[in-house]
Amino acid sequence: MAAEPEARLLALFEKAQLLPLWQRLRPAVERLGPDVRVRPRMVYAEFDRRGEEFLIAEPTSHHRLELGLHNPGLPVTPRFRPADEFGSRRITHRVALPGPTELDAELLTRIHEAYELALAGMPR
Numbered sequence: 427m428a429a430e431p432e433a434r435l436l437a438l439f440e441k442a443q444l445l446p447l448w449q450r451l452r453p454a455v456e457r458l459g460p461d462v463r464v465r466p467r468m469v470y471a472e473f474d475r476r477g478e479e480f481l482i483a484e485p486t487s488h489h490r491l492e493l494g495l496h497n498p499g500l501p502v503t504p505r506f507r508p509a510d511e512f513g514s515r516r517i518t519h520r521v522a523l524p525g526p527t528e529l530d531a532e533l534l535t536r537i538h539e540a541y542e543l544a545l546a547g548m549p550r
Contacts, residue, residue: 434466443488450529451483451491458541470494470513480544481537482513491523493533495540506536 439448448471455473456462465472470484482494494509494517502508502519509520521533 431466435464435471438466438469438471439485441485444485444491447491447523447525447529448483451493454529454534455481455537455541458538462541475541475544478544479514479516480540482517484513486522489524493521493523493537495519495521495536497536497540497543499543500536500539 435448436445439445452464452471456464459475461475463474465474467482470482472479473481473483478496480496484492484494486492492512494513495506496516496518498518500506500519506519506521509517512520519536521528521536523529523533
């Protein structure tokens with residue numbers, strides 16, 4: 427059923443009281459291109475581009491969301507921390523989002539870079 431993945435995504439973020447943040451994040455990521463796909467996983471939502479994961483969103487508490495990015499060239503900073511044991515092996519950085527205001531221009535730029543890098547080295 428097509429509704430089942432949507433229901434699973436909503437349940438993931440409603441349970442953690444992060445639905446307003448999810449409702450800002452998802453359309454911002456989907457606007458990157460028509461090939462963005464979002465799928466629910468056990469404890470997070472995965473965004474991929476033609477099957478190549480570039481972003482994950484995982485509720486880590488009732489008021490906090492962690493994003494995982496695939497961006498191997500991005501330096502590690504206090505905000506963009508190493509993604510050791512977070513998500514898949516493809517994820518290189520993690521970012522904590524304690525609230526909707528943390529979805530700022532810098533983070534959206536990094537998400538766009540991860541989207542672009544998803545297909546790096548693949549034939550277009």
